[in-house]
Amino acid sequence: MELDPAPSATWLAHAREGRLAYQVAPDGTAVFRPRVGAGAWAISTGRGRVHATCTVRPRDGEPYDVSLVDLDEGFRMMSRVVGVAPEAVRIGARVQVEWEDDVPVFRPVADGDDPAGAS
Numbered sequence: 009m010e011l012d013p014a015p016s017a018t019w020l021a022h023a024r025e026g027r028l029a030y031q032v033a034p035d036g037t038a039v040f041r042p043r044v045g046a047g048a049w050a051i052s053t054g055r056g057r058v059h060a061t062c063t064v065r066p067r068d069g070e071p072y073d074v075s076l077v078d079l080d081e082g083f084r085m086m087s088r089v090v091g092v093a094p095e096a097v098r099i100g101a102r103v104q105v106e107w108e109d110d111v112p113v114f115r116p117v118a119d120g121d122d123p124a125g126a127s
Contacts, residue, residue, distance in 0.1 A: 032048050056103055057100055089113070
């Protein structure tokens, strides 16, 4: 197996193209955050479910959501859910990745929705 000496750079290159990349270990397990020697790269559909959510209320500024999202491919990542009030984000809600300045965020979708551009 050839090692990727800079897996975070590879991940960012995918992100700049609007692709949510993750690695697949030799045993088939999805790996996220990128790491050296973790396995081959794959591209996520970007669809998943909210596993946990929290509304952050900064002293100066608007409240925002921080969520853990379980992607359909089997990995979990921390991000934000956008497009709804932070208090409206629900555990178990279906979401689809979007990009804000090369940063993955998620937007709620109805179960069974296949948003435009999803594969």
